Amino acid sequence: MSNLIDSLNERGCDTAGALERFLDDEDLYAQFYLRCLDDKYFVMLGQALLDGDIDNAFDYAHALKGVIGNMGITPLFNLTCEIVEILRAKTKAGVVERYNRLMKMRNEYKSLLNY
Amino acid sequence: MAGLGKGSKTVGNNSENSQNSVGTKNKSCDYDFSGKNVLLCEDHPLNSEIAVRLLNRKHCEVDTAENGAIGIELFMNSKIGYYDLILMDVRMPLMDGIDATKVIRNSNRADSDIPIIAMTANAFDDDVDSLLESGMNRCLAKPFEPKELYKAIFEMTAI
Numbered sequence: 658m659s660n661l662i663d664s665l666n667e668r669g670c671d672t673a674g675a676l677e678r679f680l681d682d683e684d685l686y687a688q689f690y691l692r693c694l695d696d697k698y699f700v701m702l703g704q705a706l707l708d709g710d711i712d713n714a715f716d717y718a719h720a721l722k723g724v725i726g727n728m729g730i731t732p733l734f735n736l737t738c739e740i741v742e743i744l745r746a747k748t749k750a751g752v753v754e755r756y757n758r759l760m761k762m763r764n765e766y767k768s769l770l771n772y
Numbered sequence: 773m774a775g776l777g778k779g780s781k782t783v784g785n786n787s788e789n790s791q792n793s794v795g796t797k798n799k800s801c802d803y804d805f806s807g808k809n810v811l812l813c814e815d816h817p818l819n820s821e822i823a824v825r826l827l828n829r830k831h832c833e834v835d836t837a838e839n840g841a842i843g844i845e846l847f848m849n850s851k852i853g854y855y856d857l858i859l860m861d862v863r864m865p866l867m868d869g870i871d872a873t874k875v876i877r878n879s880n881r882a883d884s885d886i887p888i889i890a891m892t893a894n895a896f897d898d899d900v901d902s903l904l905e906s907g908m909n910r911c912l913a914k915p916f917e918p919k920e921l922y923k924a925i926f927e928m929t930a931i
Contacts, residue, residue: 674915674917675915677917677918678822678826678917678918679822679825680826680829689818689821689822692818693818696818716863716865719863719893720815720816720863722893723816723819723893723914723915724816724818724819726893726914726915727818727819727822727914727915729915
């Protein structure tokens with residue numbers, strides 16, 4: 658399991674802070690890590706953006722921010738924060754491009770579990 | 773209930789601030805909340821599970837609610853004084869943490885002054901003041917550090 662932790666650390670993630678929330682149980686962290694990256698709000702955010710539904714998009718992005726923050730996946734968290742702030746301002750400027758990057762990044766992070 | 777009074781801000785995920793606010797690390801590991809009952813209002817199951825594990829680690833008994841409306845229902849149906857503290861997420865579906873807090877504070881229950889700690893991912897925004905004005909006593913930034921959570925619970929429930 659330390660391969661995952663090492664890989665996350667190399668990418669600037671806050672695994673130390675996250676593992677503290679998981680009582681330093683790396684296996685438990687890995688379980689939640691996968692659940693986080695499979696969170697329904699990733700898809701729901703994309704659909705809301707397609708629908709032009711900024712209010713719901715904000716709620717979904719905000720929920721993702723909280724979960725991803727809990728997991729200490731810092732690069733993904735930072736990108737989600739950018740999306741949240743754009744939507745908070747009730748605009749969509751650049752948000753779809755960021756969402757596409759978010760999904761691509763999410764898949765890259767999911768692939769870390771295969772190492 | 774523990775001495776409440778005016779709300780206060782507890783800064784969350786900033787290592788410098790957390791070092792300033794917690795005291796010694798050893799002390800944070802010594803918390804034992806046996807006999808304390810906490811109502812956790814948090815809509816995301818993953819976040820809720822993490823919080824429950826952290827609370828159980830220090831022997832808290834925890835009931836969970838996935839939104840403010842369910843939280844109110846659990847609180848209103850509990851015996852007076854059963855819950856020692858409420859951890860309240862701010863953004864939740866159906867009823868958010870602010871409205872839920874107002875309902876609790878305006879209830880006629882003898883324990884309507886129960887300590888309520890807000891949990892928010894936007895603790896540095898201006899709306900923190902509005903959280904405190906709604907009747908919440910403290911604000912924890914998410915993701916919180918366990919020692920900050922424990923310290924806040926200790927301070928809010930100590931007699």
